[in-house]
Amino acid sequence: MDTAVDLIAERGVRGFSLAEASRRLGVTVAAPYRHFADRDDLLAAVAVRAFGVFTAVLAATLDEDAAPPEQLATMAGAYVMFAARHPALFDVLFGAGLDKGRYPDLRGAAEPVQEMFMAPVRILTGGVPEAIDDLVTAVSATAHGHAALLLDGAFGTGPESVAAAASRASRATLALVAGRAALR
């Protein structure tokens, strides 16, 4: 799996193959099949790990003492940073086209991420279910959009572009919170 991540980091999910990964590990192409049913099965396992890293990155930046809007803004920035620092993992999560019906574990692994966004939102919205859903979805989608466009090169290349995208995602989140009355 480590080798898979390395390979994906270099060539993207598209360029990943069991054959090449096997070569790098110094084993034959038959070896992986003892551990994974097929190529997608390995990618799904990597994706589960990726959600773990994702959750950890978000959790690491969380400041329990900060106000809910700032917590959300920080998380949106961290979302972008995760994509920037772990493009291979982000690619597996959102660009591998994994059949989620086939890998139910993926849904489960994604839950903690959603849950992290919900905590501050619950406080902001007073616990109204629809309002929680509206704001969590809006913030997630906005963070995701900034991350996706960053990897697409829309913010330019180089370290400044990462910081710019993260900063913009944070501020957009604050704007969403400020204008959240318009969400429903």
Add this chain to the structure above:
Amino acid sequence: MDTAVDLIAERGVRGFSLAEASRRLGVTVAAPYRHFADRDDLLAAVAVRAFGVFTAVLAATLDEDAAPPEQLATMAGAYVMFAARHPALFDVLFGAGLDKGRYPDLRGAAEPVQEMFMAPVRILTGGVPEAIDDLVTAVSATAHGHAALLLDGAFGTGPESVAAAASRASRATLALVAGRAALR
């Protein structure tokens, strides 16, 4: 190119090959090379066309008489609708990993889209360059995030999910506009 779009619609950009496209057209694999330098060259041509459709879809929903915030909200919804109705084109634009340095035409083809977002934003921001950039970027990224997550299945499957995603993108845009003071 039509055949390419069909094929991409069925199997995604990853599953697209000149060989299969040639087969469907009833020509040999050598034929396309008279028209395109290589596979990416064809995809780039499709991408240019895709930007044209994208621009047309956004323009078609534009109501010149509407207030700027409503115009932006409508465009964000149209952005999502474009992704939903033309997933193959959306896939080529954002998932083909085309080398933009190699295809300068792509940048040019993308400009009208950005320009459409700028018109209402200019009115809203009074023409301050930084403010324009901030709001255009935030709205674009938010619309993009909703579109990307929709295609990823995050809003569920079926027609309702499309409407839900578009509606959420619109409302998130209104929230961004309402809270835009926080963008800088």
Add this chain to the structure above:
DNA sequence: GTCTATACCCGGATAGAC
């Protein structure tokens, strides 16, 4: 858990004739 060997299919790309 890995190896050898193998079957099989697919793709990109080109040369040269028509």
Add this chain to the structure above:
DNA sequence: GTCTATCCGGGTATAGAC
């Protein structure tokens, strides 16, 4: 503009031995 023919490389997956 297309064909034939061809080269070359790559990947998936399995059977059976160790």
